[in-house]
Amino acid sequence: MNLIDGKAxxxxxxxxxATEVAAMIDAGHEGPHLAAVIVGxxxxxHTYVNGKEKACQEVGMTSSIYRLPEDTSEKEVLEIVDxxxxxxxxxxxxxxxxxxxxxxxxxxxxxxxxxxxVDGFHPVNVGRMALGLPAYISATPFGIMELIKRYNxxxxxxxxxxxxxxxxxxxxxxxxxxxxxxxxxxxxxLCHSRTKNxxxxxxxxxxxxxxxxxxxxxxxxMVKKNxxxxxxxxxxxxxDQTKSGFRLIGDVDFDRVISKAxxxxxxxxxxxxxxxxxxxxxxxxxxxxxxYS
Numbered sequence: 429m430n431l432i433d434g435k436a437x438x439x440x441x442x443x444x445x446a447t448e449v450a451a452m453i454d455a456g457h458e459g460p461h462l463a464a465v466i467v468g469x470x471x472x473x474h475t476y477v478n479g480k481e482k483a484c485q486e487v488g489m490t491s492s493i494y495r496l497p498e499d500t501s502e503k504e505v506l507e508i509v510d511x512x513x514x515x516x517x518x519x520x521x522x523x524x525x526x527x528x529x530x531x532x533x534x535x536x537x538x539x540x541x542x543x544x545x546v547d548g549f550h551p552v553n554v555g556r557m558a559l560g561l562p563a564y565i566s567a568t569p570f571g572i573m574e575l576i577k578r579y580n581x582x583x584x585x586x587x588x589x590x591x592x593x594x595x596x597x598x599x600x601x602x603x604x605x606x607x608x609x610x611x612x613x614x615x616x617x618l619c620h621s622r623t624k625n626x627x628x629x630x631x632x633x634x635x636x637x638x639x640x641x642x643x644x645x646x647x648x649x650m651v652k653k654n655x656x657x658x659x660x661x662x663x664x665x666x667x668d669q670t671k672s673g674f675r676l677i678g679d680v681d682f683d684r685v686i687s688k689a690x691x692x693x694x695x696x697x698x699x700x701x702x703x704x705x706x707x708x709x710x711x712x713x714x715x716x717x718x719x720y721s
Contacts, residue, residue: 429686432575432658432693438701441574442487445708449488460715461490462546462707463512463521467505467531468498473524476704480522483704489711492518502531506539513541520546520564520714522707543720546710549595557600560607562719564710569600571702572637572658574709576611581635581656581691584613589630591646591679592639593620597660601637644681654690660699 449459462484466477477493484491494508505523512521521544527533537545542552548566556563565573576583588605592598602618605611614635619626621640630636630650638646639660651657661679669675678695686692693699713719 429689430579430691432579432691432698434571434575434693434698434701437575437578438705440578441705441709442483445489445705445712446487448712453488458517459488459490460711461492461518461520462711463492463494463515463518464524465494465496465505465508465512465521466524467496467500468528470526473526477524479704480707483708487708489708498528500528500531502535505531505536509536509539513539513544518544520544520711522547544714546707546714548710554595554600558603560609564713564719565604565706566596566600567703567706567710568597568660568699569604570706570709571699572601572660573604573611574706575658575693575699575702579691581611583611583635586614586634587632588614588616588635588637589633590616590618590637590639591620591626591630592641592660593618594639597639598637601639605635638679640679642679643677644679646680646685648681648684648688651685651688653688655688656691657685657689657693658699659693659695662695662700 453459464477464480466473481491481493509523512518523536525533527536537549540550542550545553546564548564553563557565583605590598590602598618602616605614606616617629619629627650630646631652633652633655635656636651637658641661643663643665657680659678659680663677664674665677666673667675676696682694
């Protein structure tokens with residue numbers, strides 16, 4: 429069994445980004461600038477945005493955060509998006525989801541210029557990804573693809589099963605791994621809560637990607653011997669064995685599956701650390717105009 433260490437991989441990528449950004453600044457150029465808009469007081473969203481700000485500081489990027497109260501109107505949010513769209517000093521920005529219920533998330537996403545959509549949620553970027561064209565790929569799928577590459581996991585001709593069809597993880601993963609590229613050239617099955625014989629399908633996978641949003645959904649009976657198992661889930665559960673009174677677990681029952689997997693991501697420390705670093709990579713691409721020249 430090989431542990432896919434997302435924390436160590438993210439640290440290495442940050443070092444690579446920091447070196448490139450430092451060279452830009454030493455040459456007298458402006459460094460990359462990532463902005464974030466957050467509306468309301470959702471603790472998880474604020475933790476995530478704070479993590480992005482810290483990561484930017486670690487690699488030498490400029491970070492701007494627009495923190496707005498819960499009662500901010502949709503019109504006001506769209507005005508800030510328009511301002512960031514037209515600010516030449518901002519390379520890319522994200523609007524942190526979820527938004528308060530009185531704001532139409534789709535309308536906000538659609539208002540972001542594709543060339544600044546480093547979250548990869550705009551339909552133009554999703555469409556470009558589906559067609560195999562250069563695009564900003566959303567952070568979690570991008571992070572998973574980077575882990576597969578850096579661990580030299582073979583995907584060509586492999587049977588990939590993706591559990592979960594969300595627009596953020598499952599659906600993009602199914603597209604990316606079926607494309608004619610590396611990682612890719614796999615035969616992909618996308619499953620969800622209505623899939624019949626789901627356990628049997630999961631057990632057929634050479635590579636199993638789990639994003640069902642259900643704690644310990646996958647056990648050892650659903651995993652083929654020597655399969656690669658990538659766990660996207662993260663859940664906070666009560667524990668009397670930690671000082672905090674809780675621990676984090678994934679969609680995969682790690683302790684029961686680890687003996688069957690050839691490679692496996694832990695929770696925490698697997699896919700999670702790769703999400704923010706993927707956003708940094710997209711911002712660097714935006715700054716260098718690699719996607720939209």
